Amino acid sequence: MVIQAEATTPSAILDRASLLLDAFDGPGRLTLAQIVRRTGLPRSSAHRMLDRLVQLRWLRREGRDYELGIRLMELGSLAVHQDRLHRAAMPFLHELHRVTGFVVHLAVLDGPDVVYLDKVGGELSAVVPTRVGGRRPAACTAVGKAILAYSDERRIADALAGQAGARTRYSITTKAQLDTELDKVRAHGIAVEREESLPGFGCIAAPIGDLGEAAVAAVSVCGPVDRMLFDHRLSAPVRTTALNIWRHVDDGRVRVHPTLQQHPRPLGVGRSYADRRGPRTA
Amino acid sequence: MVIQAEATTPSAILDRASLLLDAFDGPGRLTLAQIVRRTGLPRSSAHRMLDRLVQLRWLRREGRDYELGIRLMELGSLAVHQDRLHRAAMPFLHELHRVTGFVVHLAVLDGPDVVYLDKVGGELSAVVPTRVGGRRPAACTAVGKAILAYSDERRIADALAGQAGARTRYSITTKAQLDTELDKVRAHGIAVEREESLPGFGCIAAPIGDLGEAAVAAVSVCGPVDRMLFDHRLSAPVRTTALNIWRHVDDGRVRVHPTLQQHPRPLGVGRSYADRRGPRTA
Incomplete structure (x- = not known):
């Protein structure tokens, strides 16, 4: 027995x-x-x-x-490496960083938080205090808002309910604020965040997925808020990157060449953050 | 019952x-x-x-x-992030990459393999097929040889016994070869590897630790073998980086400013790999 x-x-x-x-x-x-x-x-x-x-x-x-x-x-690294979305996204994330000079994030929604699957950033990377595998409240981040705008009401409610206090004085805290914000995301296909997650930093994100159904992830560029261009010069390459990633993950047979140069107006964003700061003092 | x-x-x-x-x-x-x-x-x-x-x-x-x-x-990322050695090493790894332009690895020995704790590399990073959390046979890699040279005989024997076949036609396969190689490492405090792990790539590594006792890790620069400088111009900053990391991890109170500029001869390695390839075509 x-x-x-x-x-x-x-x-x-x-x-x-x-x-x-x-x-x-x-x-x-x-x-x-x-x-x-x-x-x-x-x-x-x-x-x-x-x-x-x-x-x-x-x-x-x-x-x-x-x-x-x-x-x-090892297992954690393997989990990231084997993730199909991450694998499809990698070349496009590097390309987006190269073209814009800003820190690029790939993130998914997990409960009330976003979890970062990748971070590509060069020198600026050390300045932005995020990390692969790290979490942040979704409603405070551009990637979070980009995904929530294409999620069902339950997940949106979860995002606010589970949020452990506002991150900064600009963070979204009420359902009304969040609804207004998500409407804007749906109107433009782009989510913006100015010092709502980290003082001094801003982000521009685009949702990844079949947006008629739901977003499965989001991609963003992030940098010092006074250096970000909150218009089409950054939002266009971010959106193009999100579309390319989805095309690539959705159908493994399509080999999309990772380039943003095809976009009609990559202007202004070709110079890196480091270049814009002036010559190196090394 | x-x-x-x-x-x-x-x-x-x-x-x-x-x-x-x-x-x-x-x-x-x-x-x-x-x-x-x-x-x-x-x-x-x-x-x-x-x-x-x-x-x-x-x-x-x-x-x-x-x-x-x-x-x-998340747990994997946390394990890397909380690792004291990794935390101490991070600013020095970025500095070594900035100064040399090559891909920088931090690795520890685990059984017959090295496991990479960090990889800092900019554009070149995508070309070198290693990843954080990934493994390689220690005896084939510069970081592995750097650690083995300051390990006991049992670990050296394990490294050869556990090795699942040579990686390339240049890889070390016999105890005699490995012993000769480790003697060289002890003589110069630097381990070198030319296409022994990956065809087309070479590495220069230095051990980290109290070398009177044992190495706990190693740091390396890695790049296309025809662009690597296998002399003091690269070995000096690699060795300085290893010393700085150990000083920093050994005594948390010492705040070592991460700079290689203090080294008398950082010459030749100040330009990045990207620079040496000529101007960007973006």
Whole structure:
């Protein structure tokens, strides 16, 4: 006869493992005592599972401290690399960065947040405090608004409900504000954000997907708000990039050559951010 | 009385979850039948665990196909971001890329392979087929040789034993070759690799760590082998970068300003790869 204790069903174990790993979201290094406190798991059970996770290299142990391990780095990198949307988008993201000089993001919606799948940015990249795998409240970001404008009402409501306070004094906080903003996105096919997510920075985003159905992702250019051109000179290449990505991911057989030069007016955006700052002082 | 079936101990469940996720290393998208074939797990057990992993967003399901999910992207990105070595290294990696124009890698040794923790490369980045979280046989790479030269005999033996066939016709395959090579690294503090890992590419690496004890990582510059300067003009800034990273990670209080300009002879490497190719055609 085999009687399984409730806590040892496969699902319960996986939930516990997930809880253990989630505990590292923030502090980075944790002792057993801290992990027990953060997860509420029994000490002996947590200890046994941590040991195994170290053996599997999902965690790493240094003295009394546990940290996220190299196998998670590998699996995470593989997840991004294998993502079909990301693979289709990559050459177009690099091209958009090359042509505009700004930091380019590819993002998807996940609950109330956007999660960045890629960030291409050269020197300016270090200045913009976003990272691949990082999240931001969707309603504060251009990529988030671009996706929400082509999402159902439930997801739009989720985005506001789950938002943990406004990011900056310009962030959208009410349903009325968000509805007005999403109407604008639908009218122009472009979402704009000025210091709503990060003080000093602005973004222009376009939705990716069959917009008659829903957006699956968005692409944006992002930079210092006083250097962004909030008109067609930036919005046109961003929109073209979104269309090219979707054409490419939708039908793997179509080999779209990644170029924005075909667009009639790439003017003004051909010089990079670095160029516009004047000569290098290196 | 509680009797636990062997397969439902927490460790066994974690091993199964690990096995399930490892199955995605390669193909990317898998059906339940394919997963069962690759892992050897009972179908019903695999199915239940897959369902839970989808709920936890470690996997994503699209129709009959399973893929790695967004939570793994997040955890993986967090693991890289929280890594103390990586955090200390970042500004120096960007500086080394800026000064040399080549692709810069930060890597650690894991079994017989190196795993890349970061890759900084601008335009050239797309040409060099490495990725963060990716692996390569240590004995074929400059970063691998740099670390192995300051590792114990067991790790050196592991590196050759675990190597799944030579990468190119220049790759090191015998213990004698590797020993000669590691002696050179110890003599100069620099490891060199010419088309041993990737046809057409070369690398120059320096070990990071207390070299009286062991190297914990390595940093390298990598580029088309015919454009690399295999002398002090590249090896000096690579070595300086490795020293700066170690000073910075070793003692968090020391705020080292990331600059290579202090080096007496940064000559020749100040122009980027892109510059040397001639003016942009954008």
